[in-house]
Amino acid sequence: MQLRDASPNIFYPNHWGCFGGAVDTGERALDALKRELREELEYKIDDASEFTRFDFDFTRLGQPRVSRVYFEVRVPRGEFACFVLHEGADVQALEGPDLLVGRQITPYDAFAIWMHMSKRRFSGEKR
Numbered sequence: 001m002q003l004r005d006a007s008p009n010i011f012y013p014n015h016w017g018c019f020g021g022a023v024d025t026g027e028r029a030l031d032a033l034k035r036e037l038r039e040e041l042e043y044k045i046d047d048a049s050e051f052t053r054f055d056f057d058f059t060r061l062g063q064p065r066v067s068r069v070y071f072e073v074r075v076p077r078g079e080f081a082c083f084v085l086h087e088g089a090d091v092q093a094l095e096g097p098d099l100l101v102g103r104q105i106t107p108y109d110a111f112a113i114w115m116h117m118s119k120r121r122f123s124g125e126k127r
Contacts, residue, residue: 001099002085021040033045050069054067
């Protein structure tokens with residue numbers, strides 16, 4: 001997770017959130033993820049699996065519709081130590097319960113993480 005900068009000019013300053021960013025014109029969401037991880041962490045991935053997508057309609061506020069696409073990226077422990085943080089105040093590997101209970105986290109990312117932790121609940125699997 002990324003600790004967002006304390007700048008008042010960004011959404012949810014000083015909150016923990018998922019890495020990522022805007023999709024450039026003509027770019028696929030997966031390609032944007034790959035680019036953002038290279039830019040923000042100097043981390044190269046070959047592939048990731050899309051987990052969920054949230055669509056927000058800001059048209060009544062004079063803004064466009066926006067989608068947030070969440071991918072599952074598996075990072076081996078040894079590779080985490082190689083991250084070079086270029087954006088944000090901190091980067092940490094956090095367990096879901098610690099993140100959701102003990103930290104300020106962006107609300108949309110908190111919901112996506114809760115969904116990911118609750119996958120079995122949605123699929124009808126028993127624990």
